[in-house]
Amino acid sequence: MAAHAGEVRVNVGGEPDRDDFGLPPVDIEIPDDARELDRDVQAYRRELRALRRRMRIGRLHGPLTRDGLMLPLLAGCLAIVLISGVLLTVFTAGRSGAPRPSAGSPAQVTHASIRPVPTAARAAGLPNAKVIIAGRPVELSSLSPTVLALVPAGCQCTAALRQLRQQTAAARVSLYLVGVNGDMPRVRQLAARAGQPRGRVANDTSNALATAYQAQGLTAILVGADGSVTLSQVMRDLTARDVGPGSRLAGLFPSLTPPSP
Numbered sequence: 185m186a187a188h189a190g191e192v193r194v195n196v197g198g199e200p201d202r203d204d205f206g207l208p209p210v211d212i213e214i215p216d217d218a219r220e221l222d223r224d225v226q227a228y229r230r231e232l233r234a235l236r237r238r239m240r241i242g243r244l245h246g247p248l249t250r251d252g253l254m255l256p257l258l259a260g261c262l263a264i265v266l267i268s269g270v271l272l273t274v275f276t277a278g279r280s281g282a283p284r285p286s287a288g289s290p291a292q293v294t295h296a297s298i299r300p301v302p303t304a305a306r307a308a309g310l311p312n313a314k315v316i317i318a319g320r321p322v323e324l325s326s327l328s329p330t331v332l333a334l335v336p337a338g339c340q341c342t343a344a345l346r347q348l349r350q351q352t353a354a355a356r357v358s359l360y361l362v363g364v365n366g367d368m369p370r371v372r373q374l375a376a377r378a379g380q381p382r383g384r385v386a387n388d389t390s391n392a393l394a395t396a397y398q399a400q401g402l403t404a405i406l407v408g409a410d411g412s413v414t415l416s417q418v419m420r421d422l423t424a425r426d427v428g429p430g431s432r433l434a435g436l437f438p439s440l441t442p443p444s445p
Contacts, residue, residue: 309411313392315362318383324392325411329440330358332386332405334394335374337367341402343424345378348404351427355437362386362393404433409442 310328314321331352333345345361352359361380363371368387375385388394397405397413401421407413419426419433427433 309413310407311392311396313388313390315386315388317360317386322386327358327360328407328411329409330360330407331437331440332360332362332393332407334362334388334397334399334403334405335367335371336399336401336403337364337370339370339374339402341422342374342377344402344422344427345374345380347424347427348422349378349380351429351431351434352437355434355440357437357440358384360384360386362388364388364391364394406436406440408440 310324313324315324315327316322331348333348335341335345349359359380361371361375361378361384363385365387368385372382372385374380375382393399393405394403397403397418399418399420402423404419404422404427405413406417406419422433425431
């Protein structure tokens with residue numbers, strides 16, 4: 185009857201925890217109340233959630249950790265950094281405006297106010313032009329030996345002009361303050377403050393001197409007795425300290441006049 189009902193008989197005389205089908209022994213405890221399994225169910229669900237989180241993180245980080253991808257990425261970042269550094273260096277050097285010395289050029293003077301005169305100006309001497317002095321046109325070539333002080337527009341250089349007048353007078357060299365057209369009222373005003381005679385103020389109507397000698401700031405042009413520029417130099421961006429007693433510029437003034445016999 186039991187066989188027809190689908191029941192399985194167990195060998196009563198067999199070993200403990202074994203049945204007649206050769207299965208391994210098991211230790212199964214069946215609680216009387218199913219609620220006692222809640223903690224085990226919750227732990228099992230926590231393990232499933234942790235496993236799903238690890239799988240999601242693995243999908244996100246997987247492309248970055250695959251073989252053959254990290255090295256090209258690092259190499260690309262390094263190349264971008266190197267290119268940025270080179271471009272920054274080039275742009276910084278280009279905006280600084282500092283002239284680059286050419287090969288074979290003579291050593292440049294460290295003093296900022298002394299710069300060499302252009303070769304054309306050295307060869308031709310003073311430009312072939314006229315200036316207006318006391319209302320009359322005068323050839324530049326006739327102004328020698330002399331010091332021509334080119335006064336820029338808006339120049340706040342009364343002290344420098346006063347020193348320049350005193351040092352040229354001590355060396356017995358004539359001094360002319362040179363302006364351009366609309367700047368002449370200001371130049372005459374500076375000349376009066378510096379004690380410069382009105383007859384030693386010139387108007388370079390064609391701006392020939394500033395163009396030929398690349399004037400910058402208060403510029404002094406030293407002209408020898410033969411009409412040439414002494415020592416092939418002009419002095420730019422002059423201050424009172426540059427033309428004061430004992431300065432290099434003041435030491436050049438006596439060389440403009442030939443020695444007395």
